[in-house]
Amino acid sequence: MDQYIQQALTGDEIAIGHLTTMHKPRLLAKAYTYMKNKQDAEDIVQETFIKAFGTLAQLKEPKYFATWLYKILIRESFFAMKKKERTKLLELDIMQQLHLLDQEKSEDFSELHQAVASLKKDYQTAIVLHYFYDFKVFEIAEMLGKPNNTIKMHLHRGRKALRLKLEEKMQQPLQKKDVKRMLKAQLFELAKNFAKVPTNYELELEDYQEHGIASFMWKGQSKDEGVFVRLDDKGRLDDFAKNPTIQGPQLSEQLKLEIAEQLLREQYPEALSYYTLIEQNKKEASTSFKFGQVVGGLPLNRFYCLMEVTDPGEVINFTYTGYMENPPQMPTELYPTEHILKALYEEEWTLSATSFNQKYDSVPASGIYAIYDSALLKQAYDAVSGKPLFEYDDERKPSYVPFPKVEALPKKDTIEEIFGINEQWEQYEEVSICMDEAYEELNWRPKGWQDSKDKSYEHYMKSKFENRVKAKVDKRTKRLDSFIWFAEIEGEAKLSEDECLQIAAQFIQTYNPEYIPYLQVEVKVEEDIEENRAFFRFVVQKDGLFVENEFFHMNISKKTGEILMFLTPNVEVECIENFAPQAIKPINEWLPLKGLKVQMEWSKVYWETEQNEEEVRLIYRIRMTDGAYIKGVNAESGEVIYSVI
Numbered sequence: 161m162d163q164y165i166q167q168a169l170t171g172d173e174i175a176i177g178h179l180t181t182m183h184k185p186r187l188l189a190k191a192y193t194y195m196k197n198k199q200d201a202e203d204i205v206q207e208t209f210i211k212a213f214g215t216l217a218q219l220k221e222p223k224y225f226a227t228w229l230y231k232i233l234i235r236e237s238f239f240a241m242k243k244k245e246r247t248k249l250l251e252l253d254i255m256q257q258l259h260l261l262d263q264e265k266s267e268d269f270s271e272l273h274q275a276v277a278s279l280k281k282d283y284q285t286a287i288v289l290h291y292f293y294d295f296k297v298f299e300i301a302e303m304l305g306k307p308n309n310t311i312k313m314h315l316h317r318g319r320k321a322l323r324l325k326l327e328e329k330m331q332q333p334l335q336k337k338d339v340k341r342m343l344k345a346q347l348f349e350l351a352k353n354f355a356k357v358p359t360n361y362e363l364e365l366e367d368y369q370e371h372g373i374a375s376f377m378w379k380g381q382s383k384d385e386g387v388f389v390r391l392d393d394k395g396r397l398d399d400f401a402k403n404p405t406i407q408g409p410q411l412s413e414q415l416k417l418e419i420a421e422q423l424l425r426e427q428y429p430e431a432l433s434y435y436t437l438i439e440q441n442k443k444e445a446s447t448s449f450k451f452g453q454v455v456g457g458l459p460l461n462r463f464y465c466l467m468e469v470t471d472p473g474e475v476i477n478f479t480y481t482g483y484m485e486n487p488p489q490m491p492t493e494l495y496p497t498e499h500i501l502k503a504l505y506e507e508e509w510t511l512s513a514t515s516f517n518q519k520y521d522s523v524p525a526s527g528i529y530a531i532y533d534s535a536l537l538k539q540a541y542d543a544v545s546g547k548p549l550f551e552y553d554d555e556r557k558p559s560y561v562p563f564p565k566v567e568a569l570p571k572k573d574t575i576e577e578i579f580g581i582n583e584q585w586e587q588y589e590e591v592s593i594c595m596d597e598a599y600e601e602l603n604w605r606p607k608g609w610q611d612s613k614d615k616s617y618e619h620y621m622k623s624k625f626e627n628r629v630k631a632k633v634d635k636r637t638k639r640l641d642s643f644i645w646f647a648e649i650e651g652e653a654k655l656s657e658d659e660c661l662q663i664a665a666q667f668i669q670t671y672n673p674e675y676i677p678y679l680q681v682e683v684k685v686e687e688d689i690e691e692n693r694a695f696f697r698f699v700v701q702k703d704g705l706f707v708e709n710e711f712f713h714m715n716i717s718k719k720t721g722e723i724l725m726f727l728t729p730n731v732e733v734e735c736i737e738n739f740a741p742q743a744i745k746p747i748n749e750w751l752p753l754k755g756l757k758v759q760m761e762w763s764k765v766y767w768e769t770e771q772n773e774e775e776v777r778l779i780y781r782i783r784m785t786d787g788a789y790i791k792g793v794n795a796e797s798g799e800v801i802y803s804v805i
Contacts, residue, residue: 200240283322366616385403387401403476419475434453455489461763488777511530511795513705515528515708516801527735560683568669576604630646645722654718664714672728674733679700712726741795742796756785760780761778
């Protein structure tokens with residue numbers, strides 16, 4: 161993952177998004193073990209990523225990125241726990257968990273539960289945290305406020321006592337890993353029975369995280385067939401999705417609502433006293449129901465349960481995010497919204513260009529538009545004080561140089577030859593969903609590769625990315641759109657930045673020459689230069705306006721000169737050629753803007769500093785009158801461009 165970390169250092173959103181996607185599930189599971197609340201865990205993970213990417217330059221060795229994330233997560237979790245004094249309740253929660261497991265036990269597990277329950281309290285806590293949930297000794301010590309040696313002693317004595325009790329009752333030897341194995345078997349059967357998994361589906365993911373969170377995924381023969389189930393630490397449904405499998409007469413909307421309410425009652429009966437039905441959406445063959453908390457007529461957006469029920473009455477989606485036992489109160493006084501808009505209009509606006517799609521944005525036709533934008537459009541404000549809640553640091557403005565003059569190379573005949581696939585690799589089919597139907601995704605892996613029987617999340621992600629080459633090709637033109645190597649390529653060369661730049665530029669000159677009149681090279685500063693790889697961004701511009709987020713991104717190995725990553729702009733060159741704004745007017749001529757409003761909503765303020773209490777707060781955001789997200793102001797017409805999805 162070194163290349164993504166290096167890209168993230170430059171602020172590359174694609175790389176940051178990839179790293180976030182890769183690490184978020186395991187971080188969430190870890191945070192949940194501390195916070196015991198899904199929403200708090202999500203906030204901790206969000207804070208972890210904010211601090212990690214904000215100080216990423218301090219990471220000396222990219223290979224330790226995951227470890228570094230976990231250290232930040234643990235520190236943030238314990239800070240939050242100390243503020244909320246949750247460590248005092250930890251032992252009680254563990255014992256309640258054991259009691260719940262014991263209530264649902266089969267004969268195969270009763271001996272285990274009875275033996276653990278009979279241990280001394282200190283031994284119980286240490287055994288459960290260490291063996292049931294995989295906590296390290298130092299983590300348990302921090303959570304319980306005890307020395308490491310004390311925890312080691314409790315584990316040693318607890319293991320000895322537990323084995324003696326179990327061997328006496330079961331009349332057979334017991335290994336310490338048997339504890340985890342027994343619990344896993346219970347969770348697997350619980351998930352499989354709930355999902356009613358068809359017999360022809362194959363298990364693809366079976367992952368058990370700390371604190372009992374378990375995830376399972378079964379896949380059918382086609383990419384559209386599958387079941388995903390995630391259970392929380394008490395074996396309750398946390399997240400669920402499947403394809404419809406039941407046919408029958410169409411039920412009334414009331415009956416479908418009753419089915420949804422019954423499932424919520426079975427899984428989280430206590431939530432019904434906090435929830436109300438806040439949204440009901442009829443789809444083509446199903447209806448979705450959203451239950452949530454409402455304060456002052458506004459939903460607490462991040463606390464809800466969303467369910468989808470098919471017309472014959474089958475639940476095919478379920479997502480639960482919890483509730484607040486002590487929800488916030490509506491403030492007695494609010495900051496005047498007109499002051500928010502006044503500050504926006506007095507703010508400095510920037511002129512740039514952006515590519516918009518008619519499917520997703522409020523533009524008359526897809527293409528590039530000159531727009532005005534302001535940081536305040538993306539800002540959130542405290543609804544009581546009017547204080548902006550995001551802090552924008554002064555970012556280094558990049559500089560650019562012209563595209564280098566290079567000669568084109570002879571074109572390769574096949575996709576494999578273009579980016580160096582040799583006879584040691586083989587193409588394979590992978591069930592995946594390409595967001596753009598105009599492209600085909602291709603995959604290669606080493607010949608003779610065999611998957612192991614491991615079904616964990618870690619292995620699942622490795623099987624998708626480790627020792628793989630992935631590419632995307634335009635179905636119509638067969639032109640290569642992008643590729644990336646998820647494999648190390650060794651070599652003895654030590655190429656310079658300039659030599660790597662020549663390689664990158666020659667590749668574009670050979671396969672995408674039509675873009676070159678509109679490309680400039682982003683200049684790198686000294687701290688962006690790496691020993692073994694060189695990263696380059698060739699940004700799209702026309703008539704002095706740089707088109708936001710449109711560029712060629714390339715990663716060159718300094719060891720071999722091979723291209724490890726190649727990403728093309730989303731915008732077609734014809735679109736760049738057609739971009740020719742005729743009458744850009746000063747932003748002042750378009751103010752005040754039409755259709756804007758200051759929207760009030762409840763939000764978790766996870767961006768606060770450590771000195772402030774985390775809380776759900778009433779905030780303002782600037783939106784369109786129908787709540788749509790604003791993307792900028794057309795510099796030629798003065799129309800506000802906003803999202804239509």
